Amino acid sequence: MKYRTHLxxxxxxxxxxxxxxxxxxxxxxxxxxxxxxxIIRDKDGYIQVVISRKEQPKLAELFYELTPxxxxxxxxxxxxxxxxxxxxxxxxxxxxxxxxxxxPLPLDxxxxxxxxxxxxxxxxVLDLRRDESRAYFKIISVALRAIREELYRRGFIEIFTPKxxxxxxxxxxxxxxxxYFGREAYxxxxxxxxxxxxxxxxxxxxxxxxxWRAEESDTPYHLAEFISIDMEMAFADYNTVMExxxxxxxxxxxxxxxxxxxxLKILNYEPPDIRLPLKRFKYVDVIKALQEAGHNIKVGxxxxxxxxxxxxxxxxEDLFFIVxxxxxxxxxxxxxxxxxxxxxxxxxxxxxxxxxxxxxxxVHIKDLLIKRLKEKGLNPESFRYFLKWFDYxxxxxxxxxxxxxxxxxxxxxxxxxxxxxxxxxxxKRLKP
Amino acid sequence: MKYRTHLxxxxxxxxxxxxxxxxxxxxxxxxxxxxxxxIIRDKDGYIQVVISRKEQPKLAELFYELTPxxxxxxxxxxxxxxxxxxxxxxxxxxxxxxxxxxxPLPLDxxxxxxxxxxxxxxxxVLDLRRDESRAYFKIISVALRAIREELYRRGFIEIFTPKxxxxxxxxxxxxxxxxYFGREAYxxxxxxxxxxxxxxxxxxxxxxxxxWRAEESDTPYHLAEFISIDMEMAFADYNTVMExxxxxxxxxxxxxxxxxxxxLKILNYEPPDIRLPLKRFKYVDVIKALQEAGHNIKVGxxxxxxxxxxxxxxxxEDLFFIVxxxxxxxxxxxxxxxxxxxxxxxxxxxxxxxxxxxxxxxVHIKDLLIKRLKEKGLNPESFRYFLKWFDYxxxxxxxxxxxxxxxxxxxxxxxxxxxxxxxxxxxKRLKP
Numbered sequence: 113m114k115y116r117t118h119l120x121x122x123x124x125x126x127x128x129x130x131x132x133x134x135x136x137x138x139x140x141x142x143x144x145x146x147x148x149x150x151i152i153r154d155k156d157g158y159i160q161v162v163i164s165r166k167e168q169p170k171l172a173e174l175f176y177e178l179t180p181x182x183x184x185x186x187x188x189x190x191x192x193x194x195x196x197x198x199x200x201x202x203x204x205x206x207x208x209x210x211x212x213x214x215x216p217l218p219l220d221x222x223x224x225x226x227x228x229x230x231x232x233x234x235x236x237v238l239d240l241r242r243d244e245s246r247a248y249f250k251i252i253s254v255a256l257r258a259i260r261e262e263l264y265r266r267g268f269i270e271i272f273t274p275k276x277x278x279x280x281x282x283x284x285x286x287x288x289x290x291x292y293f294g295r296e297a298y299x300x301x302x303x304x305x306x307x308x309x310x311x312x313x314x315x316x317x318x319x320x321x322x323x324w325r326a327e328e329s330d331t332p333y334h335l336a337e338f339i340s341i342d343m344e345m346a347f348a349d350y351n352t353v354m355e356x357x358x359x360x361x362x363x364x365x366x367x368x369x370x371x372x373x374x375x376l377k378i379l380n381y382e383p384p385d386i387r388l389p390l391k392r393f394k395y396v397d398v399i400k401a402l403q404e405a406g407h408n409i410k411v412g413x414x415x416x417x418x419x420x421x422x423x424x425x426x427x428x429e430d431l432f433f434i435v436x437x438x439x440x441x442x443x444x445x446x447x448x449x450x451x452x453x454x455x456x457x458x459x460x461x462x463x464x465x466x467x468x469x470x471x472x473x474x475v476h477i478k479d480l481l482i483k484r485l486k487e488k489g490l491n492p493e494s495f496r497y498f499l500k501w502f503d504y505x506x507x508x509x510x511x512x513x514x515x516x517x518x519x520x521x522x523x524x525x526x527x528x529x530x531x532x533x534x535x536x537x538x539x540k541r542l543k544p
Numbered sequence: 545m546k547y548r549t550h551l552x553x554x555x556x557x558x559x560x561x562x563x564x565x566x567x568x569x570x571x572x573x574x575x576x577x578x579x580x581x582x583i584i585r586d587k588d589g590y591i592q593v594v595i596s597r598k599e600q601p602k603l604a605e606l607f608y609e610l611t612p613x614x615x616x617x618x619x620x621x622x623x624x625x626x627x628x629x630x631x632x633x634x635x636x637x638x639x640x641x642x643x644x645x646x647x648p649l650p651l652d653x654x655x656x657x658x659x660x661x662x663x664x665x666x667x668x669v670l671d672l673r674r675d676e677s678r679a680y681f682k683i684i685s686v687a688l689r690a691i692r693e694e695l696y697r698r699g700f701i702e703i704f705t706p707k708x709x710x711x712x713x714x715x716x717x718x719x720x721x722x723x724y725f726g727r728e729a730y731x732x733x734x735x736x737x738x739x740x741x742x743x744x745x746x747x748x749x750x751x752x753x754x755x756w757r758a759e760e761s762d763t764p765y766h767l768a769e770f771i772s773i774d775m776e777m778a779f780a781d782y783n784t785v786m787e788x789x790x791x792x793x794x795x796x797x798x799x800x801x802x803x804x805x806x807x808l809k810i811l812n813y814e815p816p817d818i819r820l821p822l823k824r825f826k827y828v829d830v831i832k833a834l835q836e837a838g839h840n841i842k843v844g845x846x847x848x849x850x851x852x853x854x855x856x857x858x859x860x861e862d863l864f865f866i867v868x869x870x871x872x873x874x875x876x877x878x879x880x881x882x883x884x885x886x887x888x889x890x891x892x893x894x895x896x897x898x899x900x901x902x903x904x905x906x907v908h909i910k911d912l913l914i915k916r917l918k919e920k921g922l923n924p925e926s927f928r929y930f931l932k933w934f935d936y937x938x939x940x941x942x943x944x945x946x947x948x949x950x951x952x953x954x955x956x957x958x959x960x961x962x963x964x965x966x967x968x969x970x971x972k973r974l975k976p
Binding site for chain 2 (some may be wrong): 115116119135136137138154155156179180181182183185210211212213214217237238240241245246249250252253256257260264267269270271272273274275276277278288289290291292293295297299306309310312313314315316321322324326336337339346347348349476477497501502503504505506507508516533534535537539542543544
C-alpha cells in the first residue's frame with residue numbers, strides 16, 4: 113500500500129465515494145461506543161475517520177491500540193456527512209500503523225493541556241506539532257521567500273560569508289571560541305565586515321544565515337544563536353537602504369497576510385498594516401519628546417525599552433525608524449554626518465519597543481575608519497586584514513541587518529523569540 | 545551629485561544626448577594622447593568614458609591621477625559612437641573619486657595577468673571583482689532561488705536547525721569543538737538528525753545553511769566549512785525524494801541557462817543538458833560493470849574516483865544515480881532494504897566522478913535504529929536525546945543532502961570548490 117494518495121487539503125466533497133489513502137498522526141480519538149472517531153493530522157490540516165463497531169469489528173478493535181501521535185496510513189472511502197468537521201469523513205478499509213507512540217506523552221499536542229515554555233522546549237518535537245508552532249514556522253518560511261524575492265527584484269545576489277573567523281569583527285559583544293585545527297578561532301557575530309567587502313565586489317548582496325553572540329542576558333528577545341538577515345549595497349547611503357528595508361518588510365507582511373490566512377487565524381493575530389514610507393523620527397527629536405513627557409534622558413543616551421514604550425504612545429506609531437543616532441551609540445563602521453560629526457547616518461527600525469533592524473551608511477575611507485576605531489577604544493592593528501582592503505577601491509556603501517526571530521515576533525504575535533526558533537540556544541539551553 | 549542615475553545595463557542608444565550619472569570602478573585606462581578612455585565597471589557590466597584633452601583639459605589632467613580599481617561617479621552625456629564597445633560612450637562633465645585605490649595592486653582585476661589560486665584567495669576581494677568570479681556567484685544565486693522555488697512548489701517549508709550542538713550526531717568525521725558558556729559543544733556536521741525530527745513535525749522541510757567538518761584532506765572538493773542543501777520528507781521513501789532531487793537539479797540548471805547567458809559566456813561553459821528521469825544504476829551493477837572493465841573491486845567496497853571515471857566512460861552518462869548501496873557504506877540512519885538487509889534504500893547523485901548529493905529512506909523504528917547504531921560500533925547511549933523522539937510517533941521519511949559548492953562546480957565548470965566559495969575555510973585557510 114502507498115503511504116498516501118491525498119493530503120488532507122486535497123480531499124474535498126468532489127471525491128465522495130472515491131477510495132483514498134491518507135497519512136498522518138493520530139491527533140484525537142473519540143469513542144462513542146458504536147462509532148469510533150479518529151482525527152488524523154497531516155501537514156495541511158485534519159480529517160475525520162469514522163469506524164463502525166458493527167461493520168468494521170477488526171478496525172474497532174485496533175482503535176483501542178492506537179495511541180495519540182502514532183503515525184498511520186489509512187485506506188478508505190470519502191463519505192459525505194454534514195456532521196463531520198469538513199462535511200466529509202473517511203470510512204476506513206485498512207489502517208497501517210507506521211510507528212506507535214508511547215502513552216502517555218509528556219506533552220499534549222492537541223493543546224488542550226497547556227504547558228509552560230520550559231517543558232515545551234524540552235519536549236520540542238512534540239511542541240512543534242501543535243497548531244500554533246506549525247503556524248509560526250509556516251509564516252516564517254513565507255516571509256523568507258518574500259524577503260528574498262524583494263531583494264532579487266532589486267538586483268541583489270545571495271551570498272554566504274564565512275562563519276569561522278580569525279578575529280573579532282565588531283568588538284564588544286562576546287564571541288564563542290572554536291578550536292580550529294589547533295588554532296583558536298571564533299564564530300562570527302555578524303557578517304558585517306565581509307558583507308561590506310562583498311558590496312565592494314558585487315555591489316548588492318544579501319545573506320540569511322546564523323550568527324552567534326555569547327549573550328549573558330536572559331530576555332525574551334535575545335539568543336546565543338540567531339538567524340541574521342543582512343544586506344549591503346554599494347553606491348548607496350542610509351536613505352536608500354532604509355527604503356529597501358521598508359519595502360522588504362512591506363512585502364513580507366503582505367505575503368504573510370495573503371498566504372497565511374489559516375495560520376493567522378490559528379494564532380488569532382493580525383500583523384500590523386504597513387503604509388509606506390514609514391515615519392522617520394530623528395534621534396534628537398525622540399529625546400526631546402521623551403524629555404517633554406518627563407523622562408530623565410539626554411542627547412547621547414541610548415533609548416531603552418521603557419522610553420520606547422512611552423514614545424510609541426506619544427506618537428501613536430507601531431513601526432517606525434529612529435534616524436541619525438549619536439556616534440557613541442553606533443559601531444565604528446558607521447558614517448558620521450557631514451553637517452555634524454557627533455551624529456551618524458544611521459537608523460534603527462523599531463516595532464513598538466523592539467529593535468528589529470539597524471543599519472547605516474558605512475565608512476568607506478580608510479583614514480576615517482582608523483580614526484573611528486581609535487575613538488571606540490579599538491586597536492586598528494586587530495583590524496589589519498579588514499583595513500587593507502580599503503586601499504583597493506571601496507565604493508560608498510550602506511546596509512542593514514535584521515534578526516529573523518525578532519521580525520517573526522511582529523509577523524506572528526509570539527511573545528518570546530524562543531517560540532519562533534526551532535531549537536533555541538541560550539545560556540541555559542544547548543539541548544535538545 | 546547623486547552617486548548614480550543609471551547602471552551600465554540601463555544605458556542604451558535610446559539615451560543618446562541625455563545626461564546620466566554612472567558609478568563604478570576604474571577597470572581600464574587607455575591613453576591615446578588627444579583622447580583618453582576610461583572603462584568603468586559596475587555590477588552589470590562595462591561602459592566607456594572618453595575624455596578629450598582639448599575640450600576637457602581639467603578632466604584630462606585628472607585622468608593621470610585615476611588608479612585602476614578606484615571608485616568613481618561620473619556625470620556626463622551619452623554619445624553614440626560606432627567605435628565604442630556598445631555603440632555609445634559617456635562624455636564626462638564631472639568625475640568624483642570616492643575612494644582612490646593604491647597602485648600597483650597585488651592582483652590584476654582585468655584578468656590579463658593570471659595569478660595562481662593561493663594568491664587569488666589571499667587577495668580575494670580583488671579576485672572576486674574579476675568577471676569569472678562575479679559570474680560564479682551570480683550563477684550560484686540564481687540556482688539557489690530556483691532550488692527553493694522548486695521545493696516551495698512541492699509544499700516544503702524552509703527551516704533553520706541549530707548549529708551549536710551538544711553531541712556528535714553522525715559519528716565518524718571530526719567535529720570542531722566550541723566553548724559554549726563554559727561547556728564543550730560542537731559545530732554541526734549536518735542537520736541530519738534535526739531535519740529528520742522536523743519531518744516528524746512539519747512533514748516537508750528544507751534548509752540551506754553552513755555545516756562544518758574538520759576535514760584533514762586537501763582536495764579540490766572538500767572544505768572545513770560548506771553550505772549544505774538539505775531536505776527531509778515524511779511519508780516518503782528514497783524513490784520519492786530522488787524524484788524531488790532530480791527536479792530540483794533540473795530546475796536550477798534550467799534557470800542558470802536562461803538567466804545567466806552572459807555569465808556562462810564569460811566562463812565559456814555550458815552546464816549539462818538534463819533529461820528526466822536521470823538514469824538509476826544499482827550499486828551491484830556498477831560493481832559488475834567495473835569488474836568486467838578489469839577493476840579489482842568487489843561488492844561491499846566503496847566506489848572511488850578512478851572507478852567512477854571509468855564507469856562514466858562505460859555508460860556514457862555524466863549525471864546519474866547509484867542506488868541500493870551496501871549497509872556498510874551508509875550511515876546508521878539508512879533504512880535496510882526489505883528484500884535483503886545487506887543493502888539499503890539509498891542513493892548518491894553523481895556528476896562524473898563527483899558525489900553531488902546523497903540520500904536515503906531513513907530508519908523510523910527505534911529498535912532498528914539501536915541495532916544499526918550497534919552494527920556501526922556507535923553507542924546508542926550517546927544518541928539518547930535523538931532516540932527518545934522515536935517513541936513519540938515518527939513517520940516513515942526520506943531525504944537528501946547536497947553540497948552547494950559541489951553543485952556549483954557542475955553549474956559553472958569551475959575546477960576547485962574554493963573558486964565558488966567566497967572565503968574558503970580549510971586546514972590552511974582561516975583568513976581572510
